[in-house]
Amino acid sequence: MGKMIIAGNWKMNKDLDEAVQLVEKLKKGFKNKNKVEVVICPSFTNLSSVNEIVKDSDIKLGAQNMYTEEKGAYTGEISASMLKSVGCKYVIIGHSERRQYFNESNQFLNNKVKVAIENNLTPIYCVGETLEQREAGKVEKVIKEQVSEGLKDISADDLKKIVIAYEPVWAIGTGKTATPQQANDVHVYIRKLLVSMTSEAVAEQISILYGGSVTPETSNELMGKSDIDGALVGGASLKADSFADIINY
Ligand code: PEP
Helix, strand or coil: CCCCEEEEEEECCCCHHHHHHHHHHHHCCCCCCCCEEEEEEHHHHHHHHHHHCCCCCCEEEEEEECCCCCCCCCCCCCHHHHHCCCCCCEEECCCHHHHCCCCCCCHHHHHHHHHHHHHHEEEEEEEECCCHHHCCHHHHHHHHHHHHHHHCCCHHHHHCCEEECCCCHCCCCCCCCCCCCHHHHHHHHHHHHHHHHCCHHHHHHHHEEEEECCCCCHHHHHHHCCCCCEEEECHHHCCHHHHHHHHHH
């Protein structure tokens, strides 16, 4: 079991006032009785203001994406050091929406993961199959490619610093959650891959989160499974009450 982590991915939602209101409510509602690490990932424009609210609390800040270069003529991009400067500790890398709409490849994401680690940001590296791939019996093949290519040439010491999120694409934003058993089976497989890349001791320390239509109704059973070390939550993280129910499990 890795450390329990529950991360909220706000995606492209919430203007500044809405983001501030949401995080203030969340800060009041978070009891942290189980000492879970809670991470919220607002959009870039809200990071600095949200950081002012959470910086002295148990809630950690994360970004939803970053670029590989440190600085320069890359109009519209954001670097790892910029994220650090506004208080980010985590960064989501390779969300299926980035893979799908922005054509981010495993090779490109491998660079991002390395740059995040060099900058002391914890990457939440996302993997997951589409419905078509699942129905064609290709879950393990797809996951193996995403894990081995996306985490290529990263030392065991550095692999300890990453978090993996298994997010079946067919379960994201669709209301269809993988059953706890379906999810856990893939988590066990991911951990097996990590053992082959490092060692049992290292693989045991890596947190593997589940994401895909997680709600307060489904989160407990999912997180009770042997190899599920937390959740990456989209829709249900946009309402203080539902996210509080999930993080105060
Ligand atoms: C996500 O965006 O990572 C996600 C899992 O979204 P949702 O919870 O809305 O399915």
